[in-house]
Amino acid sequence: MRKLFLLALLLSSATFFSTQVFAQSGGQNPSLIMYRWNGGGISPQPVVQGNLLGTVRWDGLTGVGSIKTGASIQSFVKNPVAPGFLMGNMIFRTSGAAGLTDRVIITENGLVGIGEMNPQYHLHVLGNTHTTGDFFGRIHFDNNANTNDAPNTYIDEAYFERKNRSMLSGGLALPVTAGDVGGILTLAPGGTSLDHQIYFGEDGMWTRRKTGNAADWTGADWFKMLTGENIHGTENQLTKFTGPNALGDSRLFDNGLRVGIGNSAPATDLDITGATRVNGNLGVGMLPTTFRLDVSGDSRLSGSAQVTGNLDVDSDANIDGSIQVDGNGRVDGRLVIGNPPTAPGSHMLYVNGSVIATEVKVELQGSWPDYVFANNYSLMPLSEVEKYVQEEKHLPGIPDAEEVAENGLGLGEMQKIQMEKVEEIFLHLIELEKRVKALESQNEQLKAENATLKAQSGNGAQRN
Template identity: 45%
Template sequence: MNKKCLPLAALALLLNFFTQEIHAQASGVNPELYMYRHNSAKIISPTGLQVGDILGTLQWRGLTAIGEIELGATIKSFTRASSPGSLTADMIFSTNNGTSLTDRMIITPAGLVGIGTLTPSFNLDVVGNTHTSGRFHGRIHFDQLSVANDAPNTYTDEAYFEQKLRSTLAVPAMAGVNDFGGVLSLAPGGGAYDHQLFFGQDGIWNRREQENNGSWTDSWEKLLSTGDIEGTPNRLARFLPPDNPSSKLGDSQIFDDGTNVGIGTVTPDAAYLLTIGGDTRVTGDVAVDDQLTVGDDLTVSNDATVDGNTTLNGTLDVSNNTNLQGQLDVSGESNFDQRMKIGASNYGTGYLLSVGGKVIAEEVRVALQASWPDYVFDNPTPDIRSWETFILENKHLPGVPSADEVAQAGGIELGENQRVLLEKVEQLTLIIIEQQKQIDSLQKQMSTGKQ
């Protein structure tokens, strides 16, 4: 190979310190430029390279003023290791920031590239922020285990992947769940909240905090399940408590096919919007604007208001007020602990049932607490003359309330009225019997006189 020695004026300063040659082949199929570093004389007993020896430096300088030449950037190669027949070296790229020359990037003998660090551990090891305007292909590396619960203000304008212990981060977990997990920290900056995602055995958890805070105060919340979100068609999902080891969504008791809703049943009656397959307890008010049909017992702990008709095939038990605007059809028993009114504007004071209209029944049974008037037959027969005097003075029978008294009392008591009427019937019966005896005696006397 035709070679020639090219003295470089730019490297004159380096020649004062090192004995070296720069060789170049300026033309041909394989042009070359190389620096040859050796210690002491080249031919007479040369000394081998030592670790850290500079193999060569390329410098870029510029005239900044008359008589002033400044260094802008360099590429240096340092010996990493050398032995007979073997040489490894680094290549360091440096730039001038205006005040000093700063090392920016290194390529190690193993091909590791470091930006912002001279000790890279990966093929590309970047210390500092990184911006990519195009696509990113390949794997994202997780840092090795970090046991610290790093504060939000330690993450700045970055997305950071780490391996963490959920016990250190206070992520909720049931017994038996693996303590290890991956953490993605998102710190957008600019006053935005920092977010962390913890990827654990039981799903994905999230927490957030203001970017400048020195600790995480927001609690962890589970985001996704440990499996596919599957369930029975038309069944509403059932959410498990946060301390459950599995976050899968299961079936609830509510069925909804978009037309009919069923609670406790997957076959709601097509004639009704809501079908409940079991006991139902309502602790608040219930308002029904149309008909209410109950096939079994109905128990209401509070007020019940029905604007339409009501049909009960079972037992109705209402602990508080009941307001029915339509018809009430009860096939079973009904128990009312309070007063009841039908068609009346007010409840009658002292009465359990107030009816503002007529009542029709095949039979009405009144059980009086007072004695039935059989005592009439144990007493003397009333004097019809004294009754006449009383009637002429009071305009009503003795022992029977007057019209004014009935009006003042707001009506008559059916049971008491029947008792009084029966008493008068029995008294009148005794009077008739007495009169019949007198008639029979007069007839006998008249028959005797004629003879």
């Protein structure tokens, strides 16, 4: 048997002219050595990175003249070599339906990959694993989120065990059930930290805890965790705690499309049934600012609205009902009252209906007609006024009926024109008064002259 093995090694080495095999099958240090170099046998050269150091292969005869490899082990140089320094790996290959395939690798750094030929951990498995024996080690649960602790500082452990529940005494015991055996998970952070246990039984999950350095579980009561029998709820209805260990429906409904508060059939994205109170600032269509309510876009109030503070409307506002302002009111744009049949044009206030006020003040932008009393004012003679009225059927400077019907009547401008006409009338009256007084003076003079003539005429008649 030993001769056959040595013969196989010699045949294997014959395929690599730069590799020699040394074997010692007995003695104190039996070994099998594959020695690789580059170049000829007279002047051998060092191996280089990527060189195959050697192969151990298991072949089999599969037919007449057909020999196939069933498995092999290879080693490759994994670093630039230097005198006294060489790094190599080992690759285990087996032949399956796809032929000879890499299965396991041990890297030059001692990382082992099973199905993963580029392992990143000491044991890196690609695929499922199954363990039938005991596993000894630690599973770390670290809460030091802001530190970078070295692996050798971890002392926390997790235990997975099969337990008879009747043995888990100490405090308030587990209730006796038909299924007496279950699984238990123990989390032990170490030191004086609390050790926690979770027991998985047929009646649900139970938990207890005790200081990690305690000698037993005395005083550690078992408490039942929430399970299916404690959870009651309606589809799409958000849950709430209805007791210390029970869940039930809340008033919040969410079907993934719409949210309802107080109702289970929301008609909009958010549908609230009942009174609503917002203590902070609210933005609709925009981020909230310093105002209690900011609305970006059109808004509509179909009922009554009461605002105890300021109400600012930056765009158009249509009010179909009544509006009452107890404080100051300000409208920076146009104000239309009474639903007019036509657009108000450029006017700032449009009222379709009567207006009553105890006082109206109009501030004119132009000059008041005091210019009528200026010495250089050209006063139209009454004869020309008469002629103009006969032709135009209205006073000079006064809009006619057609213009008023089409464009309306400017209150301030009309007051100005009317005052101008009143002042012109007074000028005509003053002129007429002067003429009347002059005529009266002439009349008195004529009366005096007539009396003198009558007196002289009477005296002459007496002398005759």
